[in-house]
Structures are given as structure tokens and as C-alpha cells.
Amino acid sequence: xxxxxxxxxxxxxxxxxxxxxxxxxxxxxxxxxxxxxxxxxxxxxxxxxxxxxxxxxxxxxxxxxxxxxxxxxxxxxxxxxxxxxxxxxxxxxxxxxxxxxxxxxxxxxxxxxxxxxxxxxxxxxxxxxxxxxxxxxxxxxxxxxxxxxxxxxxxxxxxxxxxxxxxxxxxxxxxxxxxxxxxxxxxxxxxxxxxxxxxxxxxxxxxxxxxxxxxxxxxxxxxxxxxxxxxxxxxxxxxx
Numbered sequence: 001x002x003x004x005x006x007x008x009x010x011x012x013x014x015x016x017x018x019x020x021x022x023x024x025x026x027x028x029x030x031x032x033x034x035x036x037x038x039x040x041x042x043x044x045x046x047x048x049x050x051x052x053x054x055x056x057x058x059x060x061x062x063x064x065x066x067x068x069x070x071x072x073x074x075x076x077x078x079x080x081x082x083x084x085x086x087x088x089x090x091x092x093x094x095x096x097x098x099x100x101x102x103x104x105x106x107x108x109x110x111x112x113x114x115x116x117x118x119x120x121x122x123x124x125x126x127x128x129x130x131x132x133x134x135x136x137x138x139x140x141x142x143x144x145x146x147x148x149x150x151x152x153x154x155x156x157x158x159x160x161x162x163x164x165x166x167x168x169x170x171x172x173x174x175x176x177x178x179x180x181x182x183x184x185x186x187x188x189x190x191x192x193x194x195x196x197x198x199x200x201x202x203x204x205x206x207x208x209x210x211x212x213x214x215x216x217x218x219x220x221x222x223x224x225x226x227x228x229x230x231x232x233x234x235x236x237x238x239x240x
């Protein structure tokens with residue numbers, strides 16, 4: 001699987017944006033004080049938002065959402081297409097990036113000096129009907145030569161169960177599936193959902209992060225409502 005397969009599998013820009021915000025919000029609750037795999041800033045600039053992935057081992061991706069559309073770049077440090085091995089991006093990876101997105105190729109956050117840190121690149125202009133990638137002659141001998149398959153797996157498999165499996169493995173803790181479904185549905189974050197994900201974190205603690213992500217949170221009055229109590233179990237409900 002290569003960036004071309006990922007480009008065919010990705011949903012539209014709004015769906016990708018909401019999914020990125022949901023993943024970032026879930027991790028902000030699961031790990032409020034530590035480094036996170038996925039993050040999102042709704043105020044990267046006055047007109048741009050950014051979704052990012054950093055796995056702590058040198059692998060990363062960024063998706064810039066702007067009025068022009070969306071630009072995606074991924075970097076797999078073990079890819080045979082790494083610019084560090086070739087002293088420049090692999091031919092075709094960024095050569096045909098449209099002018100409206102060209103500034104992102106050498107964006108300082110995505111490059112080392114004048115060398116883009118990229119092994120996989122995609123883009124989709126506003127109003128476009130599909131994601132695009134360059135014409136690339138991929139190296140032989142690898143099922144995932146540019147790293148796109150695993151880098152963007154949670155975006156091409158946008159199921160709550162997939163995120164639950166990832167988060168349990170990455171953070172080493174049980175992750176409540178219903179809470180993940182709540183956030184993946186982009187329903188407002190409430191105290192019960194936060195508690196299900198991380199019993200030690202108050203809703204107020206993650207509210208500021210939610211604002212930075214652009215994720216909705218219940219109003220203060222709703223947040224103060226007591227959680228419903230479970231019905232009492234009487235003799236009639238005792239299994240026979």
C-alpha cells in the first residue's frame with residue numbers, strides 16, 4: 001500500500017478534519033500531562049488549522065487545513081524513500097504539489113533547512129473531488145515503501161474500535177469503547193465521557209485543550225448536572 005492507495009481511501013476534507021480533532025481530543029483526556037501521538041491546533045495561523053502525529057521515534061505526519069483545501073505530508077524515518085538517504089525528496093513525492101500548497105513543502109516545521117522531511121505527500125483543493133498525489137516510481141521490495149500505509153492507518157480505517165486498539169497498545173491502559181464512539185461521533189464532550197476515559201481528570205481540566213482543538217464541550221450548566229444513578233437491582237432482576 002502506498003500514498004496512492006491512501007489517497008483513494010481517505011474521506012473528504014471535513015471528515016478527515018473531524019476525525020483528526022476527535023483523535024486529538026481523546027488523547028488529551030487519556031494523557032493530559034504528557035506527550036501525545038495525535039494533536040490538533042485550530043489556531044495554527046489566522047486562517048489555518050493543523051493536525052499532527054508524532055510517535056516519539058522520528059515518524060510523523062501533518063495535515064494543514066486552509067481555505068485552499070488540505071495539504072498532507074508524512075515522514076517514515078525508516079522508509080527507503082527518506083530524503084536523508086537520498087539528500088532530497090524521492091522523485092515525484094512533492095514535484096507536482098500545486099502552487100497554492102507549495103509553501104508547505106518547505107515550511108520550517110516540516111523541513112530541515114531546505115530539505116523537506118517527507119516520504120509521502122497528498123493534497124486536495126477546496127471543492128476538489130479527490131485527494132491527489134504525485135507520479136512516483138516506488139522502490140521495489142517493500143509493501144509500504146513510503147510509510148503511508150501505517151502512518152495514515154487510523155485515517156483510512158476510521159472506526160472507534162481501531163482507535164481503541166491503538167490507544168490501549170500505545171498508552172498501556174484500557175480504553176472505554178463507548179466513550180471513543182461518543183467522541184468519534186463528534187458529540188460534545190461531557191463529564192461522563194471524560195470520566196469513562198480517565199477517572200482522574202475533571203472536565204474543566206481538558207476544556208481549554210478542547211477549545212484549542214476546536215472540539216465542542218457541554219455548557220457549564222450541563223457540566224454541573226449530576227450523573228444519572230444506576231437503577232437499583234431488586235429481586236425481580238436477579239437471574240434465575
